[in-house]
Amino acid sequence: MSRRRTRRRDPGALAPREAVSRYLQRRRADATDASVQSWKYRLKLFVEWCESVGIQRVDDIRGYDLDDYYEIRSGGIAPATLEGEMWTLQRFVEYLEQIEAVDPNLSDSVRIPDLDDSDRANSETLPAEKAIPLIEFYRRSDEYRATRGHAFLELAWFTGARQGGIRALDVRDLYDDDDYVEFHHRPKTGTPLKNKLHGERPVAVPPKTMDVLREYVGNRYDVRDDHGRQPLITSQKGRPGVNTVRMWSYLATQPCLHGPCPHGETPETCEMREFAHASKCPSSRSPHRIRTGSITWQLNCGVPPETVAERVNATVKTIKKHYDWATERERWRRHHEQLEGRRDHLQKFEFDHE
Secondary structure, three states: OOOOOOOOOOHHHOOHHHHHHHHHHHHOOOOOHHHHHHHHHHHHHHHHHHHHOOOOOHHHOOHHHHHHHHHHHHOOOOHHHHHHHHHHHHHHHHHHHHOOOOOOOHHHHOOOOOOOHHHHOOOOOOOHHHHHHHHHHHHHOOOOOOOHHHHHHHHHHHHOOOHHHHHHOEHHHEEOOOOEEEEOOEHHHOEOOOOHHHHOEEEEOOHHHHHHHHHHHHHOOOOOOOOOOOEOOOEOOEOOOHHHHHHHHHHHOOHHHOOOOOOOOOOOOOHHHOHHHHHHOOOOOOHHHHHHHHHHHHHHOOOOHHHHHHHHOOOHHHHHHHHOOOOHHHHHHHHHHHHHHHHHHHHHHOOOOO
């Protein structure tokens, strides 16, 4: 008796929504949850567009469709946002090519905008001229010194770490005798780092920052998270969620803490001083904006790009492209100082013929 053969499913018959689900499931093995969630949101927009125009199978997608989608998205979002969305879409279409669900080379039809630095620049970074007065205020203040907001800002500014990295720190990662903190990838207990094991590193901080962190440990909520660990930066319930850390960042960077409100509000009655509305303050900054300002400041201080890259867990190329928003004057000063440093080495080439 002959064995009945089961016909394989045609991958081209996948609905866009189902195909995206399969793609994201594959990427979970080699990407962080945060990255997958970002791709999920971007591709959700594409799926909804496909459904709105009647594309029911992925093998119905043509180059013209991808170009049409680009034109629609480019009309309402920032160039840098469009670049991210189209990059994600191109990776998804490449996956469809790999499983032979669409025509070969369809991904070449995904248009990615060619941006210059001015398109990517973001004026919402926390610059050193605003960060340093804030930090000095916290250090002098009887009311705010060594509070959670102060500890967070010191860590964010002097390490340049990502939000997820700061959230992942435990009390045991604080080496106060040697003035450094150590970032660890601990995905099994809820705190993965963006670059996984490659994100693990020690980062030195100034002694004054370590003094603040040491004091804060005595003030923090003495709680453990769901895995029995002792988070360094804590809420009353344990380790904070990502959105909570972001709100703490908004509150910690409001300029009315140490001076008059630049927006004409009265701090005592301003709703933007409240946790739920802190992000509405035009001068408050998210952890990512602090990271950008910190990296620019570290470079302006003369720290070599390779060293900054190690500290903040990014490549030199990424830093130059996405995080270094120095002014032309600051860049000139850096160049001048580097030139003087090179001239100092010239004396090493001297030799005496006598």
